[in-house]
Amino acid sequence: xxxxxxxxxxxxxxxxxxxxxxxxVNVNELSDDEINRIRKExxxxxxxxxxxxxxxxxxxxxxxxxxxxxxxxxxxxxxxDSLQANPFQEDSLETQWDKDWSVRKDSFETETxxxxxxxxxxxxxxxxxxxxxxxxxxxxxNYEVGIGDQIIINIxxxxxxxxxxxxxxxxxxxxxxxxPVYIAGMKFTDAENKIKQRLTSIYADMAxxxxxxxxxxxxxxxxxIKVSLVGEVTTPGTYTLPATATVFNALYLSGGxxxxxxxxxxxxxxxxELYSTVDIYKFLIHADPSDNIVLNDGDIIFIPPLEKxxxxxxxxxxxxxxxxxxxxxxxxxxxxxxxxxGEAYRGQVQVYRKTQMGTRIIDVLQEESAITTLNDGDKVxxxxxxxxxxxxxxxxxxxxxxxxxxxxxGLVLSELIQKAExxxxxxxxxxxxxxxENPDKTKSSxxxxxxxxxxxxxDIVLQPEDSVLVKSIFDLQEEQYIMVSGExxxxxxxxxxxxxxxxxxxxxxxxxxxxADSTFIEVARRLSYKEAAEINDxxxxxxxxxxxxxxxxxxxxxxxxxxxxxxxxxxxxxxFRNVGKVTVKGEVKYAGQYAISRKGQRISDxxxxxxxxxxxxxxxxxxxxxxxxxxxxxxxxxxxxSILSTPGSxxxxxxxxxxxxxIPEYIQTVKVSGSVQNPFSLTxxxxxxxxxxxxxxxxxxxxxxxxxxxIKYANGATASTRGFIIKRYPKVLPGSEIIVPEKPEKENGxxxxxxxxxxxxxxxxxxxxxIMR
Numbered sequence: 001x002x003x004x005x006x007x008x009x010x011x012x013x014x015x016x017x018x019x020x021x022x023x024x025v026n027v028n029e030l031s032d033d034e035i036n037r038i039r040k041e042x043x044x045x046x047x048x049x050x051x052x053x054x055x056x057x058x059x060x061x062x063x064x065x066x067x068x069x070x071x072x073x074x075x076x077x078x079x080x081d082s083l084q085a086n087p088f089q090e091d092s093l094e095t096q097w098d099k100d101w102s103v104r105k106d107s108f109e110t111e112t113x114x115x116x117x118x119x120x121x122x123x124x125x126x127x128x129x130x131x132x133x134x135x136x137x138x139x140x141x142n143y144e145v146g147i148g149d150q151i152i153i154n155i156x157x158x159x160x161x162x163x164x165x166x167x168x169x170x171x172x173x174x175x176x177x178x179x180p181v182y183i184a185g186m187k188f189t190d191a192e193n194k195i196k197q198r199l200t201s202i203y204a205d206m207a208x209x210x211x212x213x214x215x216x217x218x219x220x221x222x223x224x225i226k227v228s229l230v231g232e233v234t235t236p237g238t239y240t241l242p243a244t245a246t247v248f249n250a251l252y253l254s255g256g257x258x259x260x261x262x263x264x265x266x267x268x269x270x271x272x273e274l275y276s277t278v279d280i281y282k283f284l285i286h287a288d289p290s291d292n293i294v295l296n297d298g299d300i301i302f303i304p305p306l307e308k309x310x311x312x313x314x315x316x317x318x319x320x321x322x323x324x325x326x327x328x329x330x331x332x333x334x335x336x337x338x339x340x341x342g343e344a345y346r347g348q349v350q351v352y353r354k355t356q357m358g359t360r361i362i363d364v365l366q367e368e369s370a371i372t373t374l375n376d377g378d379k380v381x382x383x384x385x386x387x388x389x390x391x392x393x394x395x396x397x398x399x400x401x402x403x404x405x406x407x408x409x410g411l412v413l414s415e416l417i418q419k420a421e422x423x424x425x426x427x428x429x430x431x432x433x434x435x436x437e438n439p440d441k442t443k444s445s446x447x448x449x450x451x452x453x454x455x456x457x458x459d460i461v462l463q464p465e466d467s468v469l470v471k472s473i474f475d476l477q478e479e480q481y482i483m484v485s486g487e488x489x490x491x492x493x494x495x496x497x498x499x500x501x502x503x504x505x506x507x508x509x510x511x512x513x514x515x516a517d518s519t520f521i522e523v524a525r526r527l528s529y530k531e532a533a534e535i536n537d538x539x540x541x542x543x544x545x546x547x548x549x550x551x552x553x554x555x556x557x558x559x560x561x562x563x564x565x566x567x568x569x570x571x572x573x574x575x576f577r578n579v580g581k582v583t584v585k586g587e588v589k590y591a592g593q594y595a596i597s598r599k600g601q602r603i604s605d606x607x608x609x610x611x612x613x614x615x616x617x618x619x620x621x622x623x624x625x626x627x628x629x630x631x632x633x634x635x636x637x638x639x640x641x642s643i644l645s646t647p648g649s650x651x652x653x654x655x656x657x658x659x660x661x662x663i664p665e666y667i668q669t670v671k672v673s674g675s676v677q678n679p680f681s682l683t684x685x686x687x688x689x690x691x692x693x694x695x696x697x698x699x700x701x702x703x704x705x706x707x708x709x710x711i712k713y714a715n716g717a718t719a720s721t722r723g724f725i726i727k728r729y730p731k732v733l734p735g736s737e738i739i740v741p742e743k744p745e746k747e748n749g750x751x752x753x754x755x756x757x758x759x760x761x762x763x764x765x766x767x768x769x770x771i772m773r
Contacts, residue, residue: 027068035072117320118309119336120263120280124248124256125234143188146243146297147171148223151183153195157213159203164220177202192217225297229254232261232303246292247278250301262306264323268293269300281323285336310374312337314382315344330369333380344382352379393462395420397470398427413460414453416468423454426472434460435467482562484509486570487516496564503551505568512549515576519546523560524567580657584610587617587663601655603638604647618666619644621714621735624653625660637717667714667735672697674740675704690721690729693738705743712737 153163165173171184183191205212234255266278317338351362391407400421429451480496489510580596589611622640677698710720714735
């Protein structure tokens with residue numbers, strides 16, 4: 001890195017270093033100490049920032065290197081550093097403005113009065129809208145050159161040179177070999193011409209009709225000006241701005257007028273005299289920027305308190321508080337508020353005015369707004385139009401275009417029906433109604449015969465807000481349907497149609513199922529309204545029919561026409577049954593599913609179909625599972641040895657669809673569980689009794705309820721202990737489970753129970769004493 005620093009210094013000060021060598025340097029890799037050494041060398045040489053940059057560019061440095069080098073040189077200078085200590089801070093207005101602008105942007109994040117409704121306040125307190133003065137733009141031709149401006153002169157052609165000159169306190173720039181040129185106070189165009197004319201004294205081929213040397217003159221860094229903002233300012237003080245800054249730039253940087261400051265009487269004081277008055281409303285209302293003048297060094301912007309402020313509310317496009325000048329009227333306020341909304345009643349507004357006695361309401365007619373002046377603190381309210389119609393009639397129901405229509409004098413009902421494109425085909429012709437609003441807002445009903453109005457036999461003159469209702473014939477009757485149930489593919493309700501037959505109904509329900517009996521179809525028809533008017537025992541009419549199974553049209557099919565609400569039931573054929581399946585598992589020769597081929601088949605038949613039991617089958621432990629619609633799946637205890645010995649007996653159950661028979665292998669153990677010392681499974685021994693198996697499991701424990709001990713056999717059957725003094729325990733078989741239940745827990749120390757007992761005995765004692773007396 002030490003070599004890199006030496007290269008840069010040799011390069012800048014014109015010693016023998018090639019541009020290729022310096023272009024190989026990565027400025028960002030230089031340490032802070034190396035940057036400080038380079039900065040110190042440039043300071044001691046008397047070079048300004050721009051002079052050092054121009055020198056580096058002339059000697060072949062890249063723009064990226066120059067940018068990075070400039071950034072690194074500016075690092076490390078805080079507010080406490082003086083201008084003399086930092087050669088690159090002199091006239092660096094852009095750096096100062098960026099700092100102030102950054103502070104201003106940060107203030108938006110902590111702005112507390114975001115809900116202020118003063119018109120114009122948002123203009124200088126809105127992070128989406130800025131008035132930051134531009135610094136990087138072409139110098140305006142009418143710009144007035146002043147002391148401190150930086151003039152950059154670039155010479156190219158036959159001769160090449162660069163000058164970076166500053167207008168000194170005498171208003172001059174000193175051009176080497178030319179001398180002083182006075183340009184302060186001149187327009188930039190005039191100063192440019194004067195400088196070029198003076199340059200011809202040392203660049204002779206710059207003049208004439210065919211020059212060979214050319215000059216380009218620009219303003220470099222603008223001079224800074226100081227402007228003071230006082231009065232009702234959000235952040236008063238003195239601000240450093242570029243020479244091109246305007247009034248709005250300064251107002252934005254300071255936050256603009258505060259909540260009591262004037263937006264329409266901002267005074268610009270220059271050289272101790274009132275120079276201009278700024279009315280921000282001209283910009284806000286008319287987009288007129290003429291008051292946004294360019295500031296001069298030493299200008300004072302004074303914001304006085306506002307004199308009159310009026311609040312606007314209600315049906316105006318802009319709501320809030322507006323500043324009013326002396327002589328402005330209510331009509332001017334309407335313009336500031338953006339005019340009325342489309343819902344506003346424009347004939348009159350209300351002005352609420354504070355007096356020493358309270359508040360007065362002033363009604364101002366529209367024609368008086370141009371002559372009505374306003375006071376400070378007034379509130380102007382625009383009322384909405386009443387939500388009522390002046391000339392409306394309504395028609396609804398069975399017309400093609402129901403809705404609202406214009407009423408005019410002499411409008412009759414038949415004309416309104418024509419406006420609604422006429423009646424629909426299902427219109428009910430016997431009656432319609434007109435609901436009319438009375439003067440007191442109550443309603444009255446006017447009936448009419450629709451058919452007479454259509455045929456011009458009668459008519460009714462309508463009034464505003466009349467509501468005409470023409471109903472459909474379907475509105476005045478129940479929704480008509482028929483119902484099909486039973487052995488059809490898609491049973492349910494279907495819409496009724498005139499002339500519908502029984503075959504049509506079956507067709508709508510997608511035809512018969514395989515189990516349907518098409519020769520016995522029942523139709524239940526409810527009583528007619530005449531029959532229902534008489535008291536009798538009959539509830540419905542019943543009809544029975546037969547139909548062609550393939551629903552072919554037949555003459556007799558059309559003889560019975562269905563009526564609304566008929567209920568059709570298709571019965572199942574007497575001999576139809578769905579294929580029933582039963583399952584046998586375990587120790588049989590041919591386990592699996594078997595079809596129930598006939599009624600009356602039993603468990604013994606199933607075993608015969610399965611080829612009988614194997615030699616390892618444990619018949620005593622066979623289980624039988626049956627699905628019940630009400631109870632669900634349940635286990636049934638069966639005695640398979642008894643079934644095998646006496647087929648067809650009461651124990652030999654009839655088979656049902658879904659039955660499952662399971663024959664296990666021989667079981668050689670007995671399980672003991674529950675309240676015993678060591679619940680366990682023990683080897684079965686023929687002749688060993690119930691109590692012995694319990695003793696082999698360690699005997700009863702302290703919680704055992706001995707008299708309730710029972711046994712559960714392998715086929716699901718159970719047997720319990722009997723006897724009070726002499727216990728008779730059930731027989732133990734292979735695969736059994738001996739279960740000893742636990743005693744229920746007693747409630748100890750129940751105070752309430754003992755109190756109840758004591759109270760009972762006390763009552764008995766009192767009763768006995770009374771009897772004895």
